[in-house]
Amino acid sequence: MAVTANPGPGQPTVDLREPAGWRRTKNQVATILMWAAFAITLVPLVLVLYTVIQKGASAISWQFLTGGPIPPNVLPLGVGGMGPAVIGTLEITGFAALMAIPLGVLGGVYLNEYGATSWLAKLLAFLSDVMTGVPSIVMGLFIFTIWILHFGYSGVAGAFALACLMLPIVIRSTFEMLRLVPDSLRQGSYALGATKARVTVTVVLPAAIGGIVSGSLLAVARAAGETAPLLFTILTVEATNTNIFSGANTALSTQIFVNATSPYVGAESRAWGSALTLIAIAFILMIIARVVTARFTRYTR
Amino acid sequence: MDQPENEVLPKLHVPSTALDVPAESFASPAVFNVDGVSIYYGSFRAVAHVSLTIHEHEITAFIGPSGCGKTTVLRTLNRMNDLIPGARMEGSIHYRGAGLYDTAVSPTAVRRRIGMVFQKANPFPKSIYDNVAYGPRINGIRGKGRLDEIVERSLRQAALWDEVKDRLGKSGLGLSGGQAQRLCIARTLAVEPDVVLMDEPCSALDPIATGRIEDLMQEIKAKYTIVIVTHNMQQATRVSDRTAFYSVLRDEKSDTRTGVLVEYDRTVNIFENPKDDRTQAYVTGRIG
Amino acid sequence: MNTVAKADPAQSAGPAHPLAHRRPLGDRTFQVLALVAGLLVLVILILIAVSTAQQSTSWFTTAGASGIFSIDWDPANNHFGAMSFVFGTVITSVIAIVIAVPVSVAIALLLTEVVPRRWSQPIVYVIDLLAVVPSVVWGLWGILVLVPWLQNSIYAHIGNVLNGVPVLGNLFGPPISGAAFCTAGVILAIMITPIITSLSREVIATVPAIDKEGAYALGATRWEMIRGAVWPHSQGGVLGAVLIGLGRAMGETIAAALVIGSSATITSHLLAPGYSIPAVIANQFGEASGVFRSALIGMGLFLFAITIIVNLVARGIVERSARRMRGA
Numbered sequence: 001m002a003v004t005a006n007p008g009p010g011q012p013t014v015d016l017r018e019p020a021g022w023r024r025t026k027n028q029v030a031t032i033l034m035w036a037a038f039a040i041t042l043v044p045l046v047l048v049l050y051t052v053i054q055k056g057a058s059a060i061s062w063q064f065l066t067g068g069p070i071p072p073n074v075l076p077l078g079v080g081g082m083g084p085a086v087i088g089t090l091e092i093t094g095f096a097a098l099m100a101i102p103l104g105v106l107g108g109v110y111l112n113e114y115g116a117t118s119w120l121a122k123l124l125a126f127l128s129d130v131m132t133g134v135p136s137i138v139m140g141l142f143i144f145t146i147w148i149l150h151f152g153y154s155g156v157a158g159a160f161a162l163a164c165l166m167l168p169i170v171i172r173s174t175f176e177m178l179r180l181v182p183d184s185l186r187q188g189s190y191a192l193g194a195t196k197a198r199v200t201v202t203v204v205l206p207a208a209i210g211g212i213v214s215g216s217l218l219a220v221a222r223a224a225g226e227t228a229p230l231l232f233t234i235l236t237v238e239a240t241n242t243n244i245f246s247g248a249n250t251a252l253s254t255q256i257f258v259n260a261t262s263p264y265v266g267a268e269s270r271a272w273g274s275a276l277t278l279i280a281i282a283f284i285l286m287i288i289a290r291v292v293t294a295r296f297t298r299y300t301r
Numbered sequence: 302m303d304q305p306e307n308e309v310l311p312k313l314h315v316p317s318t319a320l321d322v323p324a325e326s327f328a329s330p331a332v333f334n335v336d337g338v339s340i341y342y343g344s345f346r347a348v349a350h351v352s353l354t355i356h357e358h359e360i361t362a363f364i365g366p367s368g369c370g371k372t373t374v375l376r377t378l379n380r381m382n383d384l385i386p387g388a389r390m391e392g393s394i395h396y397r398g399a400g401l402y403d404t405a406v407s408p409t410a411v412r413r414r415i416g417m418v419f420q421k422a423n424p425f426p427k428s429i430y431d432n433v434a435y436g437p438r439i440n441g442i443r444g445k446g447r448l449d450e451i452v453e454r455s456l457r458q459a460a461l462w463d464e465v466k467d468r469l470g471k472s473g474l475g476l477s478g479g480q481a482q483r484l485c486i487a488r489t490l491a492v493e494p495d496v497v498l499m500d501e502p503c504s505a506l507d508p509i510a511t512g513r514i515e516d517l518m519q520e521i522k523a524k525y526t527i528v529i530v531t532h533n534m535q536q537a538t539r540v541s542d543r544t545a546f547y548s549v550l551r552d553e554k555s556d557t558r559t560g561v562l563v564e565y566d567r568t569v570n571i572f573e574n575p576k577d578d579r580t581q582a583y584v585t586g587r588i589g
Numbered sequence: 590m591n592t593v594a595k596a597d598p599a600q601s602a603g604p605a606h607p608l609a610h611r612r613p614l615g616d617r618t619f620q621v622l623a624l625v626a627g628l629l630v631l632v633i634l635i636l637i638a639v640s641t642a643q644q645s646t647s648w649f650t651t652a653g654a655s656g657i658f659s660i661d662w663d664p665a666n667n668h669f670g671a672m673s674f675v676f677g678t679v680i681t682s683v684i685a686i687v688i689a690v691p692v693s694v695a696i697a698l699l700l701t702e703v704v705p706r707r708w709s710q711p712i713v714y715v716i717d718l719l720a721v722v723p724s725v726v727w728g729l730w731g732i733l734v735l736v737p738w739l740q741n742s743i744y745a746h747i748g749n750v751l752n753g754v755p756v757l758g759n760l761f762g763p764p765i766s767g768a769a770f771c772t773a774g775v776i777l778a779i780m781i782t783p784i785i786t787s788l789s790r791e792v793i794a795t796v797p798a799i800d801k802e803g804a805y806a807l808g809a810t811r812w813e814m815i816r817g818a819v820w821p822h823s824q825g826g827v828l829g830a831v832l833i834g835l836g837r838a839m840g841e842t843i844a845a846a847l848v849i850g851s852s853a854t855i856t857s858h859l860l861a862p863g864y865s866i867p868a869v870i871a872n873q874f875g876e877a878s879g880v881f882r883s884a885l886i887g888m889g890l891f892l893f894a895i896t897i898i899v900n901l902v903a904r905g906i907v908e909r910s911a912r913r914m915r916g917a
Contacts, residue, residue, distance in 0.1 A: 168630060
């Protein structure tokens, strides 16, 4: 090495240490506050999960999950079970998903593949954004006015309300995912003489399937826990109703709402047990969504 | 000063990367002593064994083909590379005798003294005035009179004052490319740094705007030490006192590319009398 | 797509060109189906407005403007004034925003500017868990755990200390109740934190790295960099996120219904029981009929209109700030 040209650094003539004082303090305080904000949000989350698991676990049994009918609130925990509500939640949420997911995916396809930059597609994309902000209780009132007043209470009415909540979420997530699919993929398929529908169904949608499935599952998880849209659409009865198309029905969420303010120990235990069941359903759906995202997402932002 | 970092340096020096000796013995004081610096991004070695000395009140140009690591070396001089996850440096850099990467050194204090102007002008989405006043303000300078004075002085130094003095309250984003870049220079000068690092500051500008910035560099050279990375060899000959030529070493076995310093000398020597064949080839345009 | 189809001469008949052929039926059907599904959003939004407006006309006609905007809510005597519910909705949402916004923005900054990338994803998952816990479960926990605790361990002390103090005594002094505006505000804050956090994070993540480097190159600390480079870029977007959070807070029903105390009053006491629009609909709709039901549906329509407006304004602000960012 050419040491002659590099006489060495010599003695330091500058002080490069962190200047103590208010600038550094401010930065440290800001960083601590950011972590504190995260810690603060953990508190209610941990507390609610702890309470629900602690109180719910002692209520849950096979009989609790499958037995029925749901007893009057004065009766203790051992009588009957929440079976009708479990069945109701599954059939109503499932039917809502059957309606909302295909329609939502089609809507997302329209926004990205057909509408593209047209004013209509822009308007609909904007409105579906706005629709995600419509309160769930408004959806319940809406279905009440256009359905219940004419056809009476039924599980399917509740499913309609939940589907209205899920639809914009599915549309948005499909739209976002389709936007990530590179155009070269579409062109590769067009070059083989495929029609637009065929390109969309066989190339574009499969390429985005991971994101669409996980977005849809998250929408379902959200809907499964909804109470307000079901209050005036299914009427919350005590017996199992496997016919979703006719007659009043019941669900875990509305049962929790009814039992939460009841002064009886049995009712309170049933509320906690139902809460644990509901959270378990929502979390399982969310975990599946995360796994799908991790395993099958091909294009990310 | 003892340099423990040197002990971890591999004692391997590619002969051709060895420093060329500037002939003068009356060189101005050293600002940076870069000694055996290698820079890694994760396990990828971007630059290997760079050693050079940067002198006070001179303009030093870094030239070389894409991927030769000239920008990477520049960014280690004010610890901007700290912001890149996985970036790591070996070797030592002394700034005015102080180890730049010593544990007690704060990047904030370093960057306060060693400013940087970027390839793309990046004014903050604030008014022109607030852009220039940003640095003084974070350094605790309050008071309208004092700030007004700094803003005017900095904008004058950056040769922008006459163009913007009537619209200091307007957004810095509304300026043309050349003006925005001069605003960024003014913003850097406002904190009265010791060194200004420039990373291809004219690459997005037209020739007229480029000329203004080159004139500006000559004007402020008496007060500052400037290091400039440039793609443009004419620019290096026009503005710089010394030039460091970097090149890319390809390892055929692992197909990795590493930047190395080939030759460092007075600019006139680099362009008219290069000692290395690769420098010769590059400055005469035979390889790009 | 459309333009291509129009330009296709085969569409306008004439002698068959060798390359001409009509788009297959399946292709066209699929396009129509997609369009219909897209239009469904518009149709549902219009139907919501029309059907709820229709069902609430009897409230508008019998109560009149003065009746609607009165504070007198007495279904037994056919008085259906909505103001105490509007008041409660505004108060609880404002409390929720005051609590949730600093926390959410701080977490968004933590995620984008402080923690390394591989740590940010787990934190996002944890925050999202708050959104996956159903509203009714927050309400259940709220009424059975939070309300008694707040009442005995917090509000009672605050009430005692601030009793008689000007202003603060009127806000937080006695009479106190566990189920109160403030409790509902806290629960709502927990529930809207995930959405404000994730929207703010999206906005903050778009701040160009070069702008941040510009601040760092001047010797800024991280906090100074956030104030100087990140904040001017993202304040419009964050305001939009806050408004969207506000819309959520105003419409949140079940949790609020369980912890707000169900008392149709207008008072400055934040630790006293109150009521909100969605809560009164949830609690009283089951027993309502006639004008009573019409009034509840009318308040639902009002809620719908307000949340639509808030969302429109929020998107508008985001758009405008994005445009301002691009210059001019």
